[in-house]
Amino acid sequence: MTERFQRRGRLRKAPENFVDEGLASDITGKGLNEERRDFLRRSFLAASAGMAAASSLATAAAPEGDPAILKLPEHSTTLGKPVVTNPYGQPSRHETALLRRESPGLTRVSAASVSFAPLQGLFGIITPSGLHFERHHQGWHDIDPTQHRLMINGLVKTPKVYTMDDLMRLPTVSRMHFIECGANTAMEWGNVAVPSVQYTHGMLSCSEFTGVPLSMLLDDCGFERKVAKFILAEGADGSGMTRTIPIERALDDVFVAWGMNGEMLRPENGYPLRLIVPGVQGVSWVKWLRRIEVGDQPWGSKDESIHYIDLMPDGLHRQYTSIQECKSVITTPSGGQVLLDKGFYNITGLAWSGRGKIKRVDVSVDGGKNWKTARLEGPVLNKCLTRFNLDWVWDGKPAVLQSRAIDETGYVQPKLNELRAVRGTRSIYHNNAIQSWLVAESGEVSNVQVY
Amino acid sequence: MTERFQRRGRLRKAPENFVDEGLASDITGKGLNEERRDFLRRSFLAASAGMAAASSLATAAAPEGDPAILKLPEHSTTLGKPVVTNPYGQPSRHETALLRRESPGLTRVSAASVSFAPLQGLFGIITPSGLHFERHHQGWHDIDPTQHRLMINGLVKTPKVYTMDDLMRLPTVSRMHFIECGANTAMEWGNVAVPSVQYTHGMLSCSEFTGVPLSMLLDDCGFERKVAKFILAEGADGSGMTRTIPIERALDDVFVAWGMNGEMLRPENGYPLRLIVPGVQGVSWVKWLRRIEVGDQPWGSKDESIHYIDLMPDGLHRQYTSIQECKSVITTPSGGQVLLDKGFYNITGLAWSGRGKIKRVDVSVDGGKNWKTARLEGPVLNKCLTRFNLDWVWDGKPAVLQSRAIDETGYVQPKLNELRAVRGTRSIYHNNAIQSWLVAESGEVSNVQVY
Numbered sequence: 024m025t026e027r028f029q030r031r032g033r034l035r036k037a038p039e040n041f042v043d044e045g046l047a048s049d050i051t052g053k054g055l056n057e058e059r060r061d062f063l064r065r066s067f068l069a070a071s072a073g074m075a076a077a078s079s080l081a082t083a084a085a086p087e088g089d090p091a092i093l094k095l096p097e098h099s100t101t102l103g104k105p106v107v108t109n110p111y112g113q114p115s116r117h118e119t120a121l122l123r124r125e126s127p128g129l130t131r132v133s134a135a136s137v138s139f140a141p142l143q144g145l146f147g148i149i150t151p152s153g154l155h156f157e158r159h160h161q162g163w164h165d166i167d168p169t170q171h172r173l174m175i176n177g178l179v180k181t182p183k184v185y186t187m188d189d190l191m192r193l194p195t196v197s198r199m200h201f202i203e204c205g206a207n208t209a210m211e212w213g214n215v216a217v218p219s220v221q222y223t224h225g226m227l228s229c230s231e232f233t234g235v236p237l238s239m240l241l242d243d244c245g246f247e248r249k250v251a252k253f254i255l256a257e258g259a260d261g262s263g264m265t266r267t268i269p270i271e272r273a274l275d276d277v278f279v280a281w282g283m284n285g286e287m288l289r290p291e292n293g294y295p296l297r298l299i300v301p302g303v304q305g306v307s308w309v310k311w312l313r314r315i316e317v318g319d320q321p322w323g324s325k326d327e328s329i330h331y332i333d334l335m336p337d338g339l340h341r342q343y344t345s346i347q348e349c350k351s352v353i354t355t356p357s358g359g360q361v362l363l364d365k366g367f368y369n370i371t372g373l374a375w376s377g378r379g380k381i382k383r384v385d386v387s388v389d390g391g392k393n394w395k396t397a398r399l400e401g402p403v404l405n406k407c408l409t410r411f412n413l414d415w416v417w418d419g420k421p422a423v424l425q426s427r428a429i430d431e432t433g434y435v436q437p438k439l440n441e442l443r444a445v446r447g448t449r450s451i452y453h454n455n456a457i458q459s460w461l462v463a464e465s466g467e468v469s470n471v472q473v474y
Numbered sequence: 475m476t477e478r479f480q481r482r483g484r485l486r487k488a489p490e491n492f493v494d495e496g497l498a499s500d501i502t503g504k505g506l507n508e509e510r511r512d513f514l515r516r517s518f519l520a521a522s523a524g525m526a527a528a529s530s531l532a533t534a535a536a537p538e539g540d541p542a543i544l545k546l547p548e549h550s551t552t553l554g555k556p557v558v559t560n561p562y563g564q565p566s567r568h569e570t571a572l573l574r575r576e577s578p579g580l581t582r583v584s585a586a587s588v589s590f591a592p593l594q595g596l597f598g599i600i601t602p603s604g605l606h607f608e609r610h611h612q613g614w615h616d617i618d619p620t621q622h623r624l625m626i627n628g629l630v631k632t633p634k635v636y637t638m639d640d641l642m643r644l645p646t647v648s649r650m651h652f653i654e655c656g657a658n659t660a661m662e663w664g665n666v667a668v669p670s671v672q673y674t675h676g677m678l679s680c681s682e683f684t685g686v687p688l689s690m691l692l693d694d695c696g697f698e699r700k701v702a703k704f705i706l707a708e709g710a711d712g713s714g715m716t717r718t719i720p721i722e723r724a725l726d727d728v729f730v731a732w733g734m735n736g737e738m739l740r741p742e743n744g745y746p747l748r749l750i751v752p753g754v755q756g757v758s759w760v761k762w763l764r765r766i767e768v769g770d771q772p773w774g775s776k777d778e779s780i781h782y783i784d785l786m787p788d789g790l791h792r793q794y795t796s797i798q799e800c801k802s803v804i805t806t807p808s809g810g811q812v813l814l815d816k817g818f819y820n821i822t823g824l825a826w827s828g829r830g831k832i833k834r835v836d837v838s839v840d841g842g843k844n845w846k847t848a849r850l851e852g853p854v855l856n857k858c859l860t861r862f863n864l865d866w867v868w869d870g871k872p873a874v875l876q877s878r879a880i881d882e883t884g885y886v887q888p889k890l891n892e893l894r895a896v897r898g899t900r901s902i903y904h905n906n907a908i909q910s911w912l913v914a915e916s917g918e919v920s921n922v923q924v925y
Contacts, residue, residue, distance in 0.1 A: 096621070098762070099710055103613020105584030106742075110573035111565065112604040115616050115745045118738050122561035133556030146684035146733030147648035149600060153563040154737065162554020165566050170547070194820050197598035197851045197861050233597035259550055282597030284735070286605065287569050291557075294566045311549070369645050400648045402853040410648050 114153075123154050126222055134162030135262075137204070139225025142354045142373070147400070148199070148408040150228035152284050157291045158204050158226060158305060160262035160326075166311055168287075168295035171259070173240075173279065177316035180245030187281065187295055193235040196278055198301070201229040201375045201408045203347045205304030205331050208454040211439075217470055219359040223458065224352045227373070229408040232299050233282030238274045241317065252319045256298045259313040265324040266307040267343070268300060270317075276301050276406075279312060301406040302377030303345045304452075306331050336447035347377035349436050350455035351384055351411070351428035362466035365419035370397075374409045376430035381409040383429045388415060390423035390459065390473045391438070397426070422462040423473055440474040565604075574605050577673055585613030586713075588655070590676030593805045593824070598851070599650070599859040601679035603735050608742045609655050609677060609756060611713035611777075617762055619738075619746035622710070624691075624730065628767035631696030638732065638746055644686040647729055649752070652680040652826045652859045654798045656755030656782050659905040662890070668921055671808040674909065678824070680859040683750050684733030689725045692768065703770045707749045710764040716775040717758040718794070719751060721768075727752050727857075730763060752857040753828030754796045755903070757782050787898035798828035800887050801906035802835055802862070802879035813917035816870035821848070825860045827881035832860040834880045839866060841874035841910065841924045842889070848877070873913040874924055891925045 114121075123138040130136040138157040140150060157163070168187045176182040204226035210217045217223045237254075254273045258264040268277065280299045281287060288294040293310030300307045306326060321327070321343065333341040351374035356362060370388075374381045380403050385394035397411035411426070428436045439456040446453075459473040565572075574589040581587040589608040591601055608614070619638045627633040655677035661668045668674045688705075705724045709715040719728065731750045732738060739745040744761030751758045757777060772778070772794065784792040802825035807813060821839075825832045831854050836845035848862035862877070879887045890907040897904075910924040 096617075096710070098615035098617055099712055101712055102583075102585050103610060103615045103711060105576075105613060106587045106589040106608040106610060107574060107576050107584075108614075109604075109742075110575070110589075112574075112606065112740050112742055114562065115619075115738060115741050117616070117619055117746075121737065123558060123563075124561070125556075125558050132553075133558075134553050136557045138557040138561075145736045146646070147682040147736055149682045149736045151603065151735055151737040153560075155563065157557040159554065159557060162556060163559075164549035164554045165568070166547075166549055168566075168568055192819050194865055195597070195822065195863055199853070231598040231600045259547070260554060261550055261552055284602055285596045285598055285600045286572065286602040287566060289563050290566050291560075291563055295568075368643050371646065402650070402855060404853060412646055414645055 121154070123156060123225075124221060135160050137206075137226060139221045140228050142220045142225055142227065142352070143357050143360060145354065146410075148229050148373070148410050149284065150230060152230065152286070152289050152292070155228040155230065155283075155289065155292055156204070156226045158206075159260075159291070160264055161260050163291045164260060164311065165290040166259065166295060171295050171311075171313070173296060173312060174314045175240055175244045175317070176314070177255075177318050178247040178251050179241070179317050180247070183244050185240070190235055190279065190296070191281060193239060195233055195235055195282075197231055197233040197282070198276075198278075198299075199229065199231045199404050199407045200299060200301045201227065201347075201406065202305045202308055203227045203350075203375070205306060205344070205347070205452040208350075208456075208458075209451045211454055211456065211458070211472075212443075212448055212450050217358075219470075220352060220354050220357040220458075223358070223470065224354075226305070227375075227408075229375075230283045231285065232278070232280040234278045234280030234299065237277045237279055237298070237315070240279065240315070241274070246317045250319050251317045253317075253321055255314075255316040255318060255322050255324075256307070256309040256312060257314040257316070258293075258309045259311040264306075264309055264326055265322060266309055267321040267324070267327055268303075268307060272300070272303070302347060302379075304331065304347055307345060331452055333446065333452055334449045336449075344453055347375070348453070348455045349376035349378065349381075349428050349430040349432075349434045350374070351381075351426040351436055352458045353386070353424050353426050353460060356424065356462060356468045357460050358468055358470040360468045362417060362462060362468070364466070365417045368415045368417055370413045370415045370424065372397075372411055372426050374399075374411055374426070374428035375407065376428065376432075376434070377406060378434065379431040380405055380407075381428055382431050382433075384409070384411040385427045385429075386411075386413045387425045387427070388422045391425055391427075391457070394427065417462065419464065421464055423471065424460045424462065424468075425457050425473070427457055438474070439472060572605070574607060574676075575672060586611050588657075588677060590672045591679050593671045593676055593678065593803070594808050594811065596805065597861075599680050599824070599861050600735065601681060603681065603737070603740050603743070606679040606681065606734075606740065606743055607655070607677045609657075610711075610742070611715055612711050614742045615711060615762065616741040617710065617746060622746050622762075622764070624747060624763060625765045626691055626695045626768070627765070628706075628769050629698040629702050630692070630768050631698070634695050636691070641686055641730065641747070642732060644690060646684055646686055646733075648682055648684040648733070649727075649729075649750075650680065650682045650855050650858045651750060651752045652678065652798075652857065653756045653759055654678045654801075654826070656757055656795070656798070656903040659801075659907075659909075660902045662905055662907065662909070662923075663894075663899055663901050668809075670810040670921075671803060671805050671909075674809070674921065675803045675805075677756070678826075678859075680826075681734045682736065683729070683731040685729045685731030685750065688728045688730055688749070688766070691730065691766070692725070695768075697768045701770050702768045704768075704772055706765075706767040706769060706773050706775075707758065707760040707763060708765040708767070709744075709760045710762040715757075715760055715777055716773060717760055718772040718775070718778055719754075719758060723751070723754070753798060755782065755798055758796060782903055784897065784903055785900045787900075795904055798826070799904070799906045800827035800829065800832075800879050800881040800883075800885045801825070802832075802877040802887055803909045804837070804875050804877050804911060807875065807913060807919045808911050809919055809921040811919045813868060813913060813919070815917070816868045819866050819868055821864045821866045821875065823848075823862055823877050825850075825862055825877070825879035826858065827879065827883075827885070828857060829885065830882040831856055831858075832879055833882050833884075835860070835862040836878045836880075837862075837864045838876045838878070839873045842876055842878075842908070845878065868913065870915065872915055874922065875911045875913065875919075876908050876924070878908055889925070890923060
């Protein structure tokens with residue numbers, strides 16, 4: 024059905040050497056009495072009959088009379104691996120296809136590039152840290168936390184330098200938030216060459232972050248409340264990454280984090296310290312954070328003057344766009360996946376808004392003519408991914424799947440032509456248009472633009 | 475301060491070759507004008523002075539006149555590693571001490587043993603999947619999902635066998651729940667030999683799980699509503715793990731999961747399929763799930779007759795105890811950690827209840843004489859871990875730290891003597907008593923029993 028399922032093989036019939044694991048162990052005994060064995064044998068026959076009759080659920084049947092039916096799989100008869108075989112656990116050897124991937128040729132140097140999260144194979148709202156998207160401007164480093172420092176200076180009474188120990192004994196908060204690169208879905212402004220949701224929307228991840236509120240650190244340094252208007256966040260990598268953030272936002276829900284999904288940040292995600300700026304584009308979530316400066320005007324650094332700006336139809340650049348507006352995408356079925364047969368499918372996807380909680384997600388299977396409201400999985404959190412699901416019975420005819428999110432401010436995710444009417448076609452950043460996936464009669468799903 | 479901090483070195487003075495990363499890059503220039511450099515240099519002097527004066531925050535100062543102050547760290551001047559250096563990311567090389575660990579000698583065979591999650595170093599409520607605790611009865615296997623089947627039989631109209639493909643196209647739910655082994659904190663019934671929270675409470679983890687409601691599968695097979703009273707869940711490993719679950723519970727919030735924290739289950743946690751039984755002890759969350767049987771009476775299998783039963787003071791065994799009652803534990807500071815100096819600390823820990831949401835957590839620093847209400851981090855979810863935090867200024871004198879959770883039913887976590895009055899001292903399972911940590915004048919934290 025989906026890429027995920029394809030990896031498991033396109034099962035239309037039973038695999039060779041098929042053994043029904045549920046049944047076999049009981050048939051062979053293991054101390055069960057004869058009566059029970061007979062019962063289970065009868066159950067299996069009924070199950071096989073049921074399978075043949077089942078239309079909505081294609082189940083795999085054992086080859087008739089195959090003696091293999093009495094053979095237990097090896098894992099049901101042998102001693103398995105001991106605990107702490109992996110003191111730090113790893114995914115199954117059968118899951119090696121689900122990886123973050125670079126889009127070849129997107130940038131000139133892989134150290135200043137992007138790796139995309141494989142959204143098509145992810146569940147729920149938490150992104151596994153091993154599959155969190157990457158965007159580096161001069162590569163990543165694994166910084167020694169005992170050597171790392173955070174300095175707070177500028178318009179403060181007492182500039183201070185904090186060690187990791189200093190920070191980690193302070194009052195902490197833990198919050199789940201999405202992070203999306205401002206350039207996510209950038210290619211969609213102009214074309215449909217991007218084949219899969221991993222590359223159209225994969226600069227998106229969501230984690231539970233833990234750290235200390237920035238407001239607490241600014242208070243600790245006695246920042247000049249009357250004149251402070253902005254802060255500058257600076258990273259310790261070679262790219263000299265610096266971003267201006269208005270003081271109101273900095274004092275609101277911004278925090279300085281060391282924890283991500285229960286453990287220390289991963290090196291690619293800013294270990295040992297990064298700024299969390301909920302709802303704002305990823306570039307402001309400065310990684311390997313080493314300095315916060317308090318000032319009275321924006322800095323206009325290279326990363327806010329040349330990059331991460333929006334080229335508008337009138338030729339002017341819009342600067343300091345930062346909030347990631349309400350957006351959603353169907354992750355299954357999505358581009359590159361194949362529906363193996365008509366029938367029931369669970370349409371699933373993600374919705375998010377930089378302005379608060381998701382209120383509703385509508386799904387269309389006819390390119391936006393008709394909409395149904397999807398189920399939202401809980402918890403529905405502020406500036407966090409929300410998972411949606413909708414039942415769908417595919418009739419085998421071409422279908423165009425779309426999702427449309429609405430956030431708690433009432434903002435409705437725009438159609439591509441609505442967005443283009445305002446922003447033109449020369450933008451790179453901040454594309455939050457409705458995404459369309461075409462399901463062909465063959466079952467193949469592809470990226471299309473529907474106006 | 476904590477074990478986490480100890481790993482970073484017991485920093486009382488600046489490390490050798492100290493370079494303040496936040497400052498150095500600006501002092502050395504990179505296009506900054508002289509005025510700004512001067513300002514930053516003054517800021518640093520102020521910062522150093524501030525540090526000397528700071529009592530609550532011990533900060534590391536640069537050696538006076540050290541020319542190293544002008545030297546940038548290597549990671550600020552070099553090209554870092556490219557994206558997808560690790561297509562599936564890994565923790566920092568500096569975090570190798572935080573691992574799940576086996577308690578030597580706890581069981582005779584490592585394949586039928588336990589590995590404990592390092593709660594003392596975890597943040598928030600999500601357990602990183604790589605550090606999820608393990609409890610196997612005959613070792614773990616990495617089962618090929620294309621070969622795996624789930625059978626539903628017994629008192630059903632149409633017994634069925636499902637492939638993973640069959641299951642994964644059905645309507646799915648995603649929910650965050652804790653899982654706790656019924657034997658967690660077992661050793662505390664009798665003694666205080668267990669040194670750390672990893673070993674006292676580390677058979678506890680929490681994840682976002684994704685799967686299909688069991689009620690939907692039972693409906694699909696047409697289970698006999700009038701006579702069905704129980705289900706039996708059976709695993710595919712060699713231990714023949716089987717657990718009885720009342721039908722009311724099975725139809726309530728139980729689901730059959732393949733997803734854990736956004737990706738497929740890990741092999742040690744039941745890949746590709748395990749039962750999720752929210753609020754119930756871990757043994758019922760059958761891993762490598764291969765069969766669900768519907769019946770009209772409990773099965774009394776070995777794992778519910780000989781194991782996971784409570785030996786009561788009158789010599790009788792209490793069977794089919796399953797709900798994990800309301801419980802909490804302080805994870806930092808905790809046994810084995812060391813407070814390096816008096817002053818401010820963030821007391822943090824976890825609370826949970828198998829009966830619903832956590833309503834309140836109180837913390838005592840004097841062995842239960844006085845209590846303060848801790849801050850609960852959101853989201854506070856049903857049958858899920860809840861993170862709590864409390865500000866504490868340690869005066870350097872001996873202190874006994876305790877936490878006491880109250881759930882939404884009004885149930886209050888009991889003291890150890892209250893629990894013993896009912897259950898005696900010969901139990902193994904289901905110890906949810908208040909945990910006490912003694913902070914000695916030396917700053918060393920140890921496990922003590924307070925009555």
